[in-house]
Amino acid sequence: MSDFIEIILRTSGAFLILMIITRLLGKQTLAQMTYFDFVAAITLGAITANLAFNTSFKALHILLSFGIFACITFLIAYVSLKSQRARKFLAGDPTVVIQNGKILEHNMRKMHYTLDYLNQELREKNVFNIEEVLFAILEINGTLTVLKKPQYRTVTRQDLWIATNPEQRLSIELIMDGKIMDKNLKENKITHSWLENELNKRNLHVNDVTYAVLGANEHLYIDTYDDRLQSPIDQE
Structure with missing residues (x-):
């Protein structure tokens, strides 16, 4: 087997294995980069890279490494599920960095969290005055959660005693890319005739529609x- 063909096969196999393991690890690995997730991602990437193009290593040995890594990952995940102490050790604890409008410098130093980054995170949450913050918590995945003081929070309908219509479900996608989502219609007991009638009211056909959703x-x-x-914006 030539090196060219071998690299193609190894790369394809590495991609397939990486997809399988990522699916098995679950969405948490994608959404939350805890200490354990960070180490797992780096390790998984290194093993995959070697399988893809490092022909000096036997593919069988790297597959064995994949298997060991997967077993360790599932074992740690199981232990974390059963033990709160293990979860704290592997993922860490959330850290309060602002309390009642006051910055907790000691906590920030422990987390190596700078004022510049704190201000950036606050601005991204539309907070430009630290005095408005009741609590700001640095979560285990690195994101900042902010709770404003009551007088600075957004007014809700409940605060104003305004009646609201209850919502019992999520929005339903009916048409996507000019094709009817038959499964969604069936699951939500929506008939094709109703959808066609709504399109007819707007002088439209299914092929004319990019996206249709029932809120x-x-x-x-x-x-x-x-x-x-008249003048659509078409800029990168």
């Missing part, structure tokens, strides 16, 4: 291929 408030949103804009 939780029963409002039907439809976007067509022809947006009919």
Whole structure:
């Protein structure tokens, strides 16, 4: 077997194995980079890279390494599920960095968290005055959670005693890329005739529609291929 063909096969196999293991590890690995997730991602990447193009290593040995890594990962995940102490050791604890408008410098130093980064995270959450913050907590995945003081929080309908219509479900995708989502219609007991009637009211055909979704408030949103804009913005 030539090196060229071997690299193609190894790379394809590495990609397939990486996808399988990532699926088995679950969405948490993608959404939350804890200490353990960070180490796992680096290790998984290194093993995959060697399997893909390092022909000096036997593929069988690298597959064995994949198997050992997968077993260790599942074992640690199981122990973390059963033990709170293990979870704290592997993932760490959330850290309070602002309390009642006061920055907790000692906690920030322990986490090597700078004021510049703190201000950036606050601005991303539309907080430009630290005095507005009741608590700011640095989560185990590195994100900052902010709870404003009551007087600075957004007013809700409940605060104003305004009646609201209950929402019992999520929005339902009815058409995507000019094709009816038959499964969604069936699961939500929506008939094709109702959908076609709604399209007819708008002088549309299914092929004209890019995206159609029925909101939780029963409002039907439809976007067509022809947006009919005078000067559409088309910039990278």
